[in-house]
Amino acid sequence: MGIRQNTTSLKKRDSLLANPTFQFDVLQRSRFESEKFPEFSQVVLKHRQMPLKRTKLQILQLNLGKLCNQTCRHCHVDAGPDRKDQQMSKAILEQALYLIEKYSIPTVDLTGGAPEMNVHFRWFVSQCRKLGAHIIDRCNLTILNAGKNYSDLPRFLADHQVHVVSSLPHYNKSRTDAQRGEGVFESSILGLQKLNRLGYGQPDSDLKLDLVYNPTGTFLPASQSVLMPQFKRKLKQKYNIDFNNLIAITNMPISRFLEYLLETDNYENYMHTLLDAFNPATLEGVMCLDTISVGWDGTLYDCDFNQMLNLKSKLKNPTIFDLDPDTLEGTDIMVHQACYGCTAGAGSSCGGEIV
Numbered sequence: 001m002g003i004r005q006n007t008t009s010l011k012k013r014d015s016l017l018a019n020p021t022f023q024f025d026v027l028q029r030s031r032f033e034s035e036k037f038p039e040f041s042q043v044v045l046k047h048r049q050m051p052l053k054r055t056k057l058q059i060l061q062l063n064l065g066k067l068c069n070q071t072c073r074h075c076h077v078d079a080g081p082d083r084k085d086q087q088m089s090k091a092i093l094e095q096a097l098y099l100i101e102k103y104s105i106p107t108v109d110l111t112g113g114a115p116e117m118n119v120h121f122r123w124f125v126s127q128c129r130k131l132g133a134h135i136i137d138r139c140n141l142t143i144l145n146a147g148k149n150y151s152d153l154p155r156f157l158a159d160h161q162v163h164v165v166s167s168l169p170h171y172n173k174s175r176t177d178a179q180r181g182e183g184v185f186e187s188s189i190l191g192l193q194k195l196n197r198l199g200y201g202q203p204d205s206d207l208k209l210d211l212v213y214n215p216t217g218t219f220l221p222a223s224q225s226v227l228m229p230q231f232k233r234k235l236k237q238k239y240n241i242d243f244n245n246l247i248a249i250t251n252m253p254i255s256r257f258l259e260y261l262l263e264t265d266n267y268e269n270y271m272h273t274l275l276d277a278f279n280p281a282t283l284e285g286v287m288c289l290d291t292i293s294v295g296w297d298g299t300l301y302d303c304d305f306n307q308m309l310n311l312k313s314k315l316k317n318p319t320i321f322d323l324d325p326d327t328l329e330g331t332d333i334m335v336h337q338a339c340y341g342c343t344a345g346a347g348s349s350c351g352g353e354i355v
């Protein structure tokens with residue numbers, strides 16, 4: 001099933017924004033002196049009287065690479081079909097398995113790009129499963145229809161009890177395709193139906209299927225409790241699709257969404273939207289507290305967003321080969337202006353709303 005791409009990667013276009021340092025400068029507003037936004041780190045101090053610090057590690061998030069069969073407009077990773085340059089190696093995945101087993105890390109969260117396009121994906125999932133870890137696959141759904149190499153992927157995910165967290169910005173075709181590419185909606189529906197037939201998202205089934213909603217413009221997501229019944233009703237009525245939970249996430253002002261904000265002259269307005277909706281209660285639940293994010297080359301970050309801004313974890317040797325999960329608790333987190341995206345309204349994390 002064909003997809004017509006909406007755009008190309010920033011890297012392919014040699015965009016200045018392909019450079020994480022340039023993105024960081026934009027966020028720190030050194031290039032936009034007309035208005036300074038309050039430093040996120042100072043706002044945290046004001047509300048908590050101390051910086052954000054890690055709690056016990058619960059989730060090892062691995063970004064398997066930026067290769068993707070889609071090129072969505074809002075992508076914070078700058079993923080796309082051309083991004084074959086950064087794929088996580090087997091050596092790094094072997095080190096991850098060592099850590100998962102030794103430290104009984106409960107959850108392994110696989111992201112990308114399309115994580116399934118990493119050649120080691122199936123081997124790694126099988127090994128994690130043997131260790132009893134809860135495995136999350138952040139699946140774009142269209143990969144399930146991406147030709148013969150992936151035709152048995154839904155069955156593989158089901159056989160390995162993988163928790164599928166799949167992106168579907170809207171139950172409306174035109175809104176989804178506008179963000180993700182023409183043909184994405186139809187292919188996503190087909191992917192969801194395949195998963196449903198295998199038991200995903202069905203009552204009394206252990207196979208969990210969640211949907212990720214993100215706004216199609218420069219606004220904050222409505223609440224999950226409002227969106228989820230709408231999605232359930234519309235998808236069931238029209239396509240006979242079931243799923244477990246809907247996760248609502250805020251678009252982060254990073255990478256291609258940052259490009260969109262700048263091109264449409266919406267950057268300052270969007271930052272104001274995030275700042276005005278700052279909710280201090282979310283600070284106690286941001287995902288960087290109990291997650292560590294591993295880049296394709298084994299470098300450690302506090303979250304996938306920091307990874308894209310090349311803001312390494314503050315650990316002495318931020319690499320998976322020197323990671324000791326027992327020493328993470330109480331260590332500082334690298335915060336910056338894009339963190340306002342996690343703390344607006346009900347908050348936003350890989351698991352959806354925070355409060």
Ligand code: SF4
Pocket residue numbers: 068069070071072074075076077078079080112113114140167180
């Ligand atoms: S948002 Fe997801 S599916 Fe879209 S290009 Fe980025 S990684 Fe691929």
Ligand code: SF4
Pocket residue numbers: 286287288289302303304305306333334335336338339342
């Ligand atoms: S952007 Fe990353 S570091 Fe900042 S609050 Fe969100 S999860 Fe934490």
